[in-house]
Amino acid sequence: MYRYKITIAYDGTNFAGFQKQPHQRTVEGVLERAVNKIAKEPAKLIKVYGSGRTDAGVHALGQVVHFDIPFNLANNAMLHALNSILPLDVEVLAVQQVSEAFHARYGTKGKRYCYRLALGEFVDPFKRHYTGHWKFPLDITAIQTALPDLLGKHDFTTFCASGGHTKTNIREIYEATATYNAQENEVVFEFYGSGFLYNMVRIMVAVLIEIGSGKRPVHDISRLIAAKDRNEARQTAPASGLYLKKVYYPAEFEK
Amino acid sequence: MYRYKITIAYDGTNFAGFQKQPHQRTVEGVLERAVNKIAKEPAKLIKVYGSGRTDAGVHALGQVVHFDIPFNLANNAMLHALNSILPLDVEVLAVQQVSEAFHARYGTKGKRYCYRLALGEFVDPFKRHYTGHWKFPLDITAIQTALPDLLGKHDFTTFCASGGHTKTNIREIYEATATYNAQENEVVFEFYGSGFLYNMVRIMVAVLIEIGSGKRPVHDISRLIAAKDRNEARQTAPASGLYLKKVYYPAEFEK
Numbered sequence: 001m002y003r004y005k006i007t008i009a010y011d012g013t014n015f016a017g018f019q020k021q022p023h024q025r026t027v028e029g030v031l032e033r034a035v036n037k038i039a040k041e042p043a044k045l046i047k048v049y050g051s052g053r054t055d056a057g058v059h060a061l062g063q064v065v066h067f068d069i070p071f072n073l074a075n076n077a078m079l080h081a082l083n084s085i086l087p088l089d090v091e092v093l094a095v096q097q098v099s100e101a102f103h104a105r106y107g108t109k110g111k112r113y114c115y116r117l118a119l120g121e122f123v124d125p126f127k128r129h130y131t132g133h134w135k136f137p138l139d140i141t142a143i144q145t146a147l148p149d150l151l152g153k154h155d156f157t158t159f160c161a162s163g164g165h166t167k168t169n170i171r172e173i174y175e176a177t178a179t180y181n182a183q184e185n186e187v188v189f190e191f192y193g194s195g196f197l198y199n200m201v202r203i204m205v206a207v208l209i210e211i212g213s214g215k216r217p218v219h220d221i222s223r224l225i226a227a228k229d230r231n232e233a234r235q236t237a238p239a240s241g242l243y244l245k246k247v248y249y250p251a252e253f254e255k
Numbered sequence: 256m257y258r259y260k261i262t263i264a265y266d267g268t269n270f271a272g273f274q275k276q277p278h279q280r281t282v283e284g285v286l287e288r289a290v291n292k293i294a295k296e297p298a299k300l301i302k303v304y305g306s307g308r309t310d311a312g313v314h315a316l317g318q319v320v321h322f323d324i325p326f327n328l329a330n331n332a333m334l335h336a337l338n339s340i341l342p343l344d345v346e347v348l349a350v351q352q353v354s355e356a357f358h359a360r361y362g363t364k365g366k367r368y369c370y371r372l373a374l375g376e377f378v379d380p381f382k383r384h385y386t387g388h389w390k391f392p393l394d395i396t397a398i399q400t401a402l403p404d405l406l407g408k409h410d411f412t413t414f415c416a417s418g419g420h421t422k423t424n425i426r427e428i429y430e431a432t433a434t435y436n437a438q439e440n441e442v443v444f445e446f447y448g449s450g451f452l453y454n455m456v457r458i459m460v461a462v463l464i465e466i467g468s469g470k471r472p473v474h475d476i477s478r479l480i481a482a483k484d485r486n487e488a489r490q491t492a493p494a495s496g497l498y499l500k501k502v503y504y505p506a507e508f509e510k
Binding site: 009010011059083088089090091092122123124125126128130 | 264265266314338343344345346347377378379380381383385
């Protein structure tokens with residue numbers, strides 16, 4: 001078997017999330033169909049393995065997936081074959097043949113997400129599926145002051161929605177930034193960490209919006225982390241603003 | 256009656272164009288419903304008048320519409336009322352009460368369109384509804400050399416699809432530009448003129464792509480204009496890249 005690592009982008013708007021589900025259009029489902037069409041192995045379903053799930057409406061700029069096929073196809077041929085089969089809301093950006101030591105899910109070293117939050121009184125029609133929206137005043141300096149409180153290794157139970165299945169809620173955040181883009185009238189959040197719990201980025205963004213609108217003290221995050229209680233952070237920012245930007249692997253698997 | 260001039264943006268993806276049609280979702284249809292909901296005049300349907308039609312899938316950044324309602328509502332109250340009723344793919348950007356001398360369609364002085372053409376081998380999932388796509392090499396300098404041939408007053412019959420209803424095919428083009436945006440890997444065309452015939456911008460873009468890919472001589476446009484024959488320019492660039500950017504009126508109606 002030959003193992004392929006592929007990097008994909010998708011517009012999450014018309015998908016019921018990444019993970020395959022019966023009677024639902026999912027990213028995993030359309031990928032699996034494309035890979036099996038190329039592999040032409042009717043006897044056995046070839047499975048695809050993503051670095052992790054994304055929810056319905058969440059986008060990807062650099063999701064990573066692996067699968068095995070029984071013959072050797074050049075990377076560029078695989079890229080063209082997949083893109084010619086896949087629907088237009090999924091694009092394969094890169095293909096790399098890797099050893100069987102590579103696993104898209106269990107081999108990750110870190111992930112980077114961004115969240116686009118559109119400001120302004122009304123929703124821009126061209127952004128309705130591609131940003132969250134906040135129409136009230138937002139103190140971006142307060143948010144930027146709060147962000148370092150997220151950095152480091154913490155138990156993020158407060159920032160974890162039920163429905164995830166993980167052994168531990170300890171994650172490390174390496175970078176957390178918020179940048180105001182004046183031309184777009186958007187705040188772009190970016191988070192780089194060892195991994196993220198279920199809905200963690202969207203809960204962090206919701207807490208940061210509360211801080212930016214004066215509903216929480218600027219340094220409430222340290223208290224929230226210590227509380228280890230989701231009831232302390234009940235809001236979740238909408239899926240439409242969230243992008244899985246990059247998945248990190250050990251150097252030998254990075255092109 | 257009180258006449259309102261409104262400026263709107265819309266994502267044309269999920270509309271069967273601007274013009275009202277039975278059993279179809281149209282921009283005119285959703286606007287008319289919103290205006291009549293506000294006017295509360297069950298006895299008489301209030302009509303809305305656009306500056307012109309846009310086809311299915313064509314977007315607007317500054318379409319202009321007028322309508323009359325039987326009572327005086329402040330501009331800002333009208334803005335909020337409309338945006339609270341309209342679906343999220345239409346946004347009212349500005350509202351201005353105007354005299355009855357204003358007519359959105361018959362009073363136009365000019366229009367500005369832009370066309371976004373994405374380059375690159377594959378379609379970016381986030382651009383599939385918002386750009387045209389060209390995957391072959393494109394000589395943008397050749398296009399820029401050709402553009403001045405469009406300027407001035409001409410009979411644009413060659414650039415007019417059947418289905419339009421106009422007294423004359425003479426129009427004047429004041430500006431025609433093409434700019435390469437390296438960050439987006441897109442060519443953005445912009446056309447400002449007295450008015451545009453049915454499909455005229457999309458036919459011009461298709462001809463310019465042919466010039467940029469060496470399928471036509473750089474200065475073929477003068478010959479095409481002289482030919483007055485649509486069969487000389489058979490291609491039409493996809494609707495998804497086209498944006499009605501601005502509609503111009505005499506100074507007294509411009510805020």
